[in-house]
Amino acid sequence: MATRQIQFREALREAMAEEMRRDDRVFLMGEEVAYYNGAYKVSQGMLEEFGDKRIIDAPISENGFAGLAVGAAMYGLRPIIEFMSWSFSLVAADQLLNNVPKMLYMSGGQWGCPVVFRGNNGAGGQLGSTHSWCVEALYANVPGLKIAIPSNAHDAKGLLKSAIRDDDPVFFLESERMLSDKGEVPEGEYTVPFGRAELRTEGTDCTVVSFGRPVNFCVEAARELEKEGVTVDVLDMRTVRPLDIGAVVRSIKKTGRVVVVDQCWPFASVASEVITQVCERAFDSLDHQPLRVNTDDVPTPYAKTLEAEYLPHKGKIVQAVKAALHRL
Amino acid sequence: MPIRTVYQATIEHTQILDERGVLDPALSKPGTPGILTDEQVLHLYERMLEARAVDERAFVLQRSNRMYTYPQNKGQEAAALGSGFAMRRGTDWIVPCYRENAAMVMHGMPWHHIYLHWMGDERGNVVPPGVRVMPIAVPIGTQMLHATGIAWAAKLRREDAVVITYFGDGATSEGDFHEALNFAATFGVPAIFFCQNNQWAISVPRETQTASETIAQKGLGYGAACQQVDGNDLFAVHKAVYDARERARAGGGVTIIEAMTYRLGDHTTADDARRYRDQAEVEAWQARDPILRTRVYLESKGLWDAQRQRAGEERAKAFATEVVRAAEGIAPPKPEEMFDHLYAEMPPELRLQRDTKRTSSLGQDPSQAGLRSEPQRA
Ligand SMILES: Cc1ncc(C[n+]2csc(CCOP(=O)(O)OP(=O)(O)O)c2C)c(N)n1
Ligand SMILES: [Mg+2]
Numbered sequence: 001m002a003t004r005q006i007q008f009r010e011a012l013r014e015a016m017a018e019e020m021r022r023d024d025r026v027f028l029m030g031e032e033v034a035y036y037n038g039a040y041k042v043s044q045g046m047l048e049e050f051g052d053k054r055i056i057d058a059p060i061s062e063n064g065f066a067g068l069a070v071g072a073a074m075y076g077l078r079p080i081i082e083f084m085s086w087s088f089s090l091v092a093a094d095q096l097l098n099n100v101p102k103m104l105y106m107s108g109g110q111w112g113c114p115v116v117f118r119g120n121n122g123a124g125g126q127l128g129s130t131h132s133w134c135v136e137a138l139y140a141n142v143p144g145l146k147i148a149i150p151s152n153a154h155d156a157k158g159l160l161k162s163a164i165r166d167d168d169p170v171f172f173l174e175s176e177r178m179l180s181d182k183g184e185v186p187e188g189e190y191t192v193p194f195g196r197a198e199l200r201t202e203g204t205d206c207t208v209v210s211f212g213r214p215v216n217f218c219v220e221a222a223r224e225l226e227k228e229g230v231t232v233d234v235l236d237m238r239t240v241r242p243l244d245i246g247a248v249v250r251s252i253k254k255t256g257r258v259v260v261v262d263q264c265w266p267f268a269s270v271a272s273e274v275i276t277q278v279c280e281r282a283f284d285s286l287d288h289q290p291l292r293v294n295t296d297d298v299p300t301p302y303a304k305t306l307e308a309e310y311l312p313h314k315g316k317i318v319q320a321v322k323a324a325l326h327r328l
Numbered sequence: 329m330p331i332r333t334v335y336q337a338t339i340e341h342t343q344i345l346d347e348r349g350v351l352d353p354a355l356s357k358p359g360t361p362g363i364l365t366d367e368q369v370l371h372l373y374e375r376m377l378e379a380r381a382v383d384e385r386a387f388v389l390q391r392s393n394r395m396y397t398y399p400q401n402k403g404q405e406a407a408a409l410g411s412g413f414a415m416r417r418g419t420d421w422i423v424p425c426y427r428e429n430a431a432m433v434m435h436g437m438p439w440h441h442i443y444l445h446w447m448g449d450e451r452g453n454v455v456p457p458g459v460r461v462m463p464i465a466v467p468i469g470t471q472m473l474h475a476t477g478i479a480w481a482a483k484l485r486r487e488d489a490v491v492i493t494y495f496g497d498g499a500t501s502e503g504d505f506h507e508a509l510n511f512a513a514t515f516g517v518p519a520i521f522f523c524q525n526n527q528w529a530i531s532v533p534r535e536t537q538t539a540s541e542t543i544a545q546k547g548l549g550y551g552a553a554c555q556q557v558d559g560n561d562l563f564a565v566h567k568a569v570y571d572a573r574e575r576a577r578a579g580g581g582v583t584i585i586e587a588m589t590y591r592l593g594d595h596t597t598a599d600d601a602r603r604y605r606d607q608a609e610v611e612a613w614q615a616r617d618p619i620l621r622t623r624v625y626l627e628s629k630g631l632w633d634a635q636r637q638r639a640g641e642e643r644a645k646a647f648a649t650e651v652v653r654a655a656e657g658i659a660p661p662k663p664e665e666m667f668d669h670l671y672a673e674m675p676p677e678l679r680l681q682r683d684t685k686r687t688s689s690l691g692q693d694p695s696q697a698g699l700r701s702e703p704q705r706a
Contacts, residue, residue, distance in 0.1 A: 031530075031532070032530055032531055032532065035531055035532075035604055036530065036531035036532075036603075036604060039530070057531075057532055057536055059498070059501035059532075059536070059537045059538065060468050060469075060498045060499065060501045060502055060529060060532075060537070061501040061502060061503070062502075063502075063503050064501070064503075087467070088467070088468075091467075091469075091502065091503070091504075126396050126448040128448070128450075128466065129450075130466060130467050131466060131467075296666060296667070296681065297677075297678065297681060298666050298667055298670050298678075299670070301450070301661075301666040302448045302449055302450045303448050303449050303450070303660055303661050304448055304660075305660050305661070305663065306661055306663060306665070306666045309663045309666070310666060
């Protein structure tokens with residue numbers, strides 16, 4: 001299929017617009033999404049195409065529009081809810097965690113909740129600790145949710161289309177820091193299925209597992225390591241619920257080592273979960289204890305220098321892989 | 329009588345200094361409590377000039393990458409200063425959001441700390457001892473509940489302290505606003521809910537935010553005293569807050585004040601409001617600029633003139649330069665400082681992480697020390 005280079009934000013917009021054209025039950029609601037074209041310009045031009053019945057500026061009431069989406073979904077609509085930042089989703093925690101994932105379960109399979117909640121997730125832009133939330137660890141703990149976290153424009157579009165068509169609630173985690181990144185995206189129709197990890201680089205010495213923005217740092221680290229003769233599998237999980245643990249185990253059977261790179265705090269993180277499952281399923285294949293690179297165990301610092309030091313980055317990943325190979 | 333009226337209310341809008349800079353004689357009668365004196369107005373006018381100069385400098389800093397983002401006070405100086413001045417420094421509490429810098433400074437927050445904050449440094453929220461100004465709150469609405477809690481604590485402790493909390497028109501859509509106001513009124517705490525209704529929440533106009541005629545009337549549902557004032561009128565703002573403060577001190581409970589004002593600048597220095605606002609609307613409000621109005625008043629009383637204006641503006645500019653110098657003179661924090669202030673006492677595992685500079689899981693294995701970019705301790 002012919003491809004072209006488009007921005008991450010354009011890929012998201014295309015996914016929403018295409019799905020809105022094919023299904024008139026889909027609408028987009030959030031703060032600043034209509035007249036402002038989105039706080040980060042993801043919904044640029046959508047008000048013009050779809051009108052204000054389907055592209056809706058909400059009052060600053062995250063709990064309000066999250067809950068409203070639940071009701072609209074129960075009555076057959078397909079809401080896409082944009083959080084300007086996932087940090088603000090915390091205001092809506094009772095709806096998101098106590099209602100959304102349980103509606104189908106508690107109604108004996110009658111009332112589903114096919115809502116896509118999407119927005120910026122993660123630190124890296126000096127927004128201070130309250131605006132820099134990485135919610136994947138926190139929310140992945142809750143059964144009933146699906147969580148997609150793309151690392152590039154191609155997957156952003158394909159995963160978002162799958163998310164909108166999904167009959168279950170999907171939390172879709174984007175990154176302000178990647179919105180302008182360009183990537184190859186096919187001209188035509190495609191989707192990316194949930195629960196299927198993708199190999200970004202291939203190697204034999206170590207398995208590097210990641211998801212979302214840090215995948216790109218893992219690829220940088222892989223290039224650096226290659227200069228020293230070390231080759232690694234970088235596995236981009238793409239969704240953390242469902243989690244393609246099979247792909248991780250297959251790779252570890254080849255490499256015998258694993259480093260998990262995760263932009264959340266270490267305690268009870270997705271990295272902890274991946275490592276637990278690795279120990280449960282591939283313990284005998286391991287030549288070194290599993291390692292993880294998370295952020296430091298503190299709130300996201302505000303100062304530039306501190307924030308850079310706090311986040312996973314190429315240098316930390318290279319060192320962790322070397323540690324796994326006893327090459328430090 | 330099968331149908332009877334069980335509740336009726338009106339919301340008053342107060343203006344004391346009109347757009348032409350003329351005082352209402354009846355409302356400003358000498359000796360009326362809460363009416364500003366000439367010296368007070370002069371003092372506040374100079375603070376307005378400073379606030380405007382510091383705002384304008386922040387814009388320049390942001391454009392040259394020396395500041396991350398900054399929410400300007402521009403156009404809302406009378407609301408911030410008139411309200412702040414009605415509260416007693418060191419006794420009453422200021423619980424801000426992010427658009428009342430001048431009120432925070434009036435109560436002892438150093439200006440350069442506000443700069444430091446927006447340059448991306450937590451230490452900007454540190455206040456000198458005895459200063460009763462809470463940290464800048466960027467998550468919309470949360471601070472109002474804190475204000476209610478502080479006021480309740482003051483009441484339980486039988487302290488003569490009143491709390492004022494600031495928020496925007498947009499913030500009234502958050503549940504926190506309603507819950508805070510309900511608690512405050514039900515518990516009868518000494519609090520003032522001060523809404524800076526600047527007509528916009530980023531690109532969303534007030535009418536999209538709420539179908540309510542006024543924001544002040546939202547207090548009716550909770551049993552608060554409600555008032556609307558001309559927010560660009562230093563006298564009306566000061567008087568309303570002064571009265572609310574005295575009512576609170578006398579055990580009269582909570583007041584909501586809606587100050588009708590206008591954000592003359594962008595939402596923050598990262599925004600460009602020209603994309604969504606009508607220029608005619610902006611110009612109409614520029615004519616009602618609180619600085620202009622206060623100046624005309626002072627000139628009409630012979631307390632101010634063009635020469636003093638020039639000197640005042642010069643002083644304000646020099647002041648802003650000093651603020652920049654002080655903020656930029658503070659050395660950036662060192663990496664190990666990110667572990668400070670997380671717990672009252674640093675737990676051993678955090679200390680290990682800090683001192684060995686190991687990443688999280690590697691901290692468990694002493695053979696894998698030194699996994700950070702630069703070594704820091706032997
Ligand atoms: C919980 C939460 N939701 C959304 C935001 C993003 N946001 C920051 S300022 C703002 C607009 C606030 O408008 P208003 O309350 O009127 O205050 P103003 O900025 O006009 O002074 C929004 C939506 C946020 N900071 N916190
Ligand atoms: Mg506003």
